[in-house]
Amino acid sequence: MFSVYEELFISLMFIPAAAGAIVGMIPIKCSGNVAAFLCGTSAFFGILSYPLYLYGGDIAFTFPLPSAWGPYSILIDELPAMMISLSSAVFLAVLAHMIFSVSVSAEGRYSSTICALFISCMLAMCADTVILLLIAWEAVTLSTFLMASGKNGAAAWKFLVIAHIGGLMVICAFLVMLSYSGDHTLSSWSDLGNAMGLPASCGAIALLFMGFGTKLGLIPFHVWIPDLYASAPTHTSALMSTVSSNAAVMILFKSIFGYIGVSEGMYVLAVILMAASSFTAVWSALESLVQTEPKRILAYSGMENMALVLLCFSIGILFSDGGSPGLMTVVLVAGLFHVMNHSVFKSLMILAVGSAEDCTGETAIEKMGGLAKIMPAFSLVALVAVLSMAAIPPFNGFASEWLMIQSMMGGEGIHMTEIILPLGVAVLGISGMMAAVSYARLYGFMFLGRPRSEKPVSSKVGTAVLVPMAALALLCFAMGIFCSQIMEKLARGVAAATSIPSDDSFVNHLSGTLNMPIMAGILLMAIFAAYVLSRAFRKKSARSPTWDCGTPLDENMQYSSMGFSQPLVRVFHPLYGDVVEISDDESSENRKRYSIKFAEPFVEHLYVPIGNLIMRGARRVGSTQNGNIQTYLGYILAVLVVLLVAVRFV
Amino acid sequence: MIEFVLSAAQSVLMIALAPLFAGILKKAKARMQHRNGSSIFQPYRDVAKLLRKNETVSESSSLLFRFIPYVCFGSMVLLSLMTPFFFVDVAAPYGDLISMVYIFTLYRLMMVLGGLEGGSVFGGMGSSREMMMSVLIEPSLLLSLMALAGLTGGSTAVSDIPRELIGMGVIVLAPALVLAASSFFITLLAENSRVPFDNPSTHLELTMVHEGMLVEYSGRGLGLMDLSSMMRLMIFSSMLCTLFFPWGMALTASPFAIFVGLAAIFAKVLFVTLAIALIESYLAKYRLFRLPNLLTASFALSLMAMISLYIL
Amino acid sequence: MDAAISGNLIDLCVVAMLLLSMLAMTTTRIAQLLNAFAVQSLFLAFLAFVIADSTGHTELFIMGGITFAVKVIGIPWAMRNTAMRLHAGREIDSTMGIPGSLLVSATLIIVAYLVTEPLMATVDTIARNCLAMSMSVILIGLFMMVTRRKAMAEAVGLLIMENGLFLGVMSISYGMPLVVEMGIFFDVLMVAVIVGIFALRINKAFDSIDTSVLRRLKE
């Protein structure tokens, strides 16, 4: 409506980041921080997109220079506006953390790729033409790769290749859609499924699912995730698992439910997708239990959360068959809400873990412990993140998981879902609980107990980093408390982005029997009352060493994190493929050291054989180039004879 | 208004009666084992004694450790406000069954973190085992509640379910309900650390789960934790008695209905308590790695409940 | 010349060219090979004269003349000289024995017949039967390059292919426009010269023109 403001807003949102990307390339000392600051400016304006949307409606902009594939235009309507605002907030927090961390002096190149990531993620979320969407999406991959290729080149390469496979799947799906639509403008696409027919639309949906699944960690495309998280800089992982996941989910959602449009008859597809995402959820939760590095735990937990989001989407497809638009809206809102929540609590947790790693100089969970006493404020914000991740009321993780279960429970009785939905709930329950276990493990063994190594803990991250973290923690709380309002807004956005017929029945589910503010109020009051009442007794409290049966406790006499997850490992033993390795312990004679190795079965039984097969094939092909000119001429003769005969007889 | 007073009163009653039923349970067990046992009011005395005692806190614990008892107690208070007892309405109808499940998770998570606070081996072991069980409990708990919701038309609101069930009459004592209730009963035992999942009265290091997590607590903290765990048993029992078998509950605020409701709920909770006592007397604690079998059975029961909902 | 005689002469030339290719396949001496090539080129030149005479395409006389000058005299002479200078030895090994080569050549002739059979009907020149023959000569020339190890022999293989090509050009279309044909001829000459230059360089660098030493560039 205010076209001048639109242009002003768009330029304020993108030009500083673009400038930052260039400034970062200049090889002077402060260029990194300047670029990060510029990107922060952009992110700040990005936050304004939702308020602006509420104030002035859709924000549209078209770049004056056209591409080979039509113009570059962007359109920010309700859903993108929400996502952009939230992602920008997360981005800003991560940037602030980066700038405030005294241990990390932002490298120019790194900041410049962060700027590129900002631009590409935001463009991917609000792109309105196919080419912009595809370029932005691939640019997300590229900038993530550039941000990650620090320590472990192989991990970054693995990411790049798998993400590229995914990118090609996405590209193919969009090209199929384009071939039916013929129009480059995405906002004019709706219900292409009618024109495409069932097989093509199912194929396109499956491609999109897998394509974005590579970024979100859908099995078996997940193998890059743990390694990359473990080796990439903290801020890379924080942004990768939040902002780019937001973009992926957002585009996936718009493509499946908006552009293609689900229709009846997709039952089988929905069940397959549900199976894939459920499997991913349970599997990654299981794997997260046995990881020895905090970042790897977070990597698997990110996969688990994204798998739940994908589960929501596939249930959404299922509901389309049952003809229940209201429930479909609810389950889609649950998915979108969960990805938003995830981006907040996950970035918070990654930042907390990153800071903790900076302070201790350790990356193994076995070497940490007792940080809560040294860094109480950190441990408090980390606790908020853990509680959110474990879906504990009143934090935001609970709100979206609640809505997921709510929609599934509400969905029973719908055609053909009798057995599937209970299984979905079971998956949600078991993976959610397992995730909670692994967060308890993460928190318990990093922050609680006694230190497990004698290394001194330095507080070199400074206290300023607490500001963005506290902001994120507050956001976790606020998004939990105001979940009903957010859900309603999301439902409106879903209705606008898709052609799901509006059905008021979803309103009952959205906030029906959950009143978070009051429930949280009662909980807090009850806790407070318990505190006050028991304080009334005014008793002394003394400190003494932990009860130890009389022997002094050393740092090895604590439950170990691997031991903590042993019972579950034993229960789910057949799934883990763990191997006990026995080696001689050097330190003491005649002693054996037993250690458990957990191999990623998908690497071992899928990727390695396929890789070997491809390499063997390539070497065989390579042996045709044997250096002998006679052989070469023989090829020409052979192909000539074969083609001539073929032309003659075919 | 009178409804609110009644529902508030029932919550207070639940909190107040929680130690009593714990005492009854102990007494019944003792009797079955041909012991005299302590008074059924002994738990009140224990809690009161603990709350008055000085507290000793481990040096390795952080501030969180001090707050865990309050959080646990607070969450149980919230839950008792959300659970019907003899009257169908609840004082805090601001959450549904699912929220209740997650508040239980809050309680458990806090206890687990508390177990890790001390940095001792016992706490870690208890936490670890507790977490294993909770993973296996969660799906069957959710599924049994889902079956219940399915039986009553999809609502997960706590007060709707008894109303619906009573409205349907005794015919809804359908296989689905029985199966779901059996599943729920198993989860009740597991959640509350009863035999065969845990031995609540042991202090033998190798077997303890729940007590292991509480090993570092003393004084006020221990008192609150004990009280919370009794409340948890109470809440679970009344969930079983009001959600799955609501007959007899007061639907209106008339004095007769309230009287019947009170009588019925006492009888039902007493029955559950005695059943637990019976099981505890006649079963030994299972080996840790046999527990999954039992929990899988519970899961299967709840799944069968879901299936029977549609097939039968 | 009447049509029957010219037809016979054409057939004779063509068959002779094919036989000479086969003969070239069986030679083991560089000199023999060059002789075979020279004689084959001679038949090609003769063929050009015959066709030119019988159809009145006079520019084929020029072509025949050039063929004679370049292929019958020029190139064989130059190559003989080069071979002498290279002390390349007289032997030219083949990766396949003579019987094998002949069998494959025979197969190639059959293939050539098979594939050109439908073309016979569409081309209406007097020498259209030559199409199969020319295809055979091309394929055999290529096959010779496949089997021979000496650089010199490979070059001759290439030239035999070109002979086959010219045979084809004449047989199906009485030759291309003169400019093109002259250009092509010039090109052939250039190829021969440059191949010669490189053969000399290779000989200098490797002390051999056996192409089996040229096998270092591979994967």
Add this chain to the structure above:
Amino acid sequence: MMIDVEIILLIPAAAALLSAVSPKGRAASVSVIGSAAVLIASIPMCIRAFEGTVTEYGMWYVDGLSSLFILIIGMIGVMSAMYSRGYLLRDKEEGEIGTGDIRQYHIMFNLFLATMLSVCVVSSVGVMWIAIEMTTLVSAFLVGFYRRNSALEAAWKYLMICSVGITLGLVGITLVYASSSHILGDDPGALNWPILFEAASGLDPVLIKMAFVFIIIGFGTKMGLVPMHTWLPDAHSQSPTPISAMLSAALLNCALYAILRFQMIAEATVPGFASALMIGFGILSLAVAGAFILISKDIKRMLAYSSIEHMGIITIGFGIGTPLAVFGALFHIIAHSVTKSLVFFSAGNVIQGYGTRDMDSVRGLGKSMPGTAFMLGAGTLAIVGLPPFSVFVGEITILSGAIGAGMYHIALLIAAFIVLVFAGFTRNIFSMMRGEPSGKIKAPRGILRMLPMTVLFLITLFLGLFMPEQMSDALWSIADWFTGAV
């Protein structure tokens, strides 16, 4: 009297002469100025052609399709000439070559340019054949420029294999000529492409099918289609780097140009046949090149295989034959030429800096030569088809063409093999960036080393993001004309 075409052929010829007589050290400048002059001189004619005015007189024929190739050759010529200067000076410092060699190089370079340009401007397909053969003969000297044993070997293979190929191509041309003889008779212009094209629908289908088999094998040898590609990695890896770029970015295109001309005729005569063959060869090239890229150790060989891959993609694009796919293929030609020369130039810097072509022995590039590393990294990302670079646009346009034509299986195969290439390429290149540089590294310096790379980088970036309307119109008009949609 029009002399447009003569000028663009005479300039490089004159440059060749001038560099033969120019004073010591000036030959390079002559080449740069000469090639720039060619580029500038050809622009008006090309723009005219894009607007639809075909330049046709004497033996010349220049339409939009030819203009595209002329401009590419001109541009790559300028860039290579600039890059050659520093590259050869460095070689001279190392003692690998002498002053006389540099002079000889520039003579051949200009002649090479002239022959390539002449391929695209002539009207008669026979003369076109001669020109293509001339490119082989001239460039054989450039391939064998270093006179090392391996260079000689490469040149020998190049010469022999391409001669055989080109001979087979001539058989094809003969057959086309024969097939036209019953319509056009002894018309001296019967080999002129416009005349042939006009008469195409009346040509004999059996002959044309056979002719196209010979042509695609013959010119495909020159273009690097598998399995006739065998000379290509040897020649590209052994020649001086600027020449590798010229071979890859210009010479292969010339052969492609010839195939396209015949494809148009064959499609008009026997619809579908030529396209199917082209798709088949394209897929085979893409697949085999992907396999080779996975196992290559030598950076220039890998780049050569990448050229095979891109030629395969382009061939598929033309084979699909819808206007969109052809548009994509045309764009991809430009994108590939620009990007590939960028990668070759940066690889040349690496090779001279580290003194090896073996990728496993190059480490720490990011530290030792940041500028080159940036260009190599960007070029790699561009050549494997990542946005925002031009190759990406070309690839997705061709994919889109395949999908739009309903050839889902082709799209699937293209995508699958692109992944192979992507994996191999990125692994090899990015492992060079990391680590610590070891040994003595003499990073090449000089503005003329970086300038062509910067220009090419900017072009590929710009084309990846934007397409000016004039360019889009020009390419679309060619594509529409090519597919007979007009």
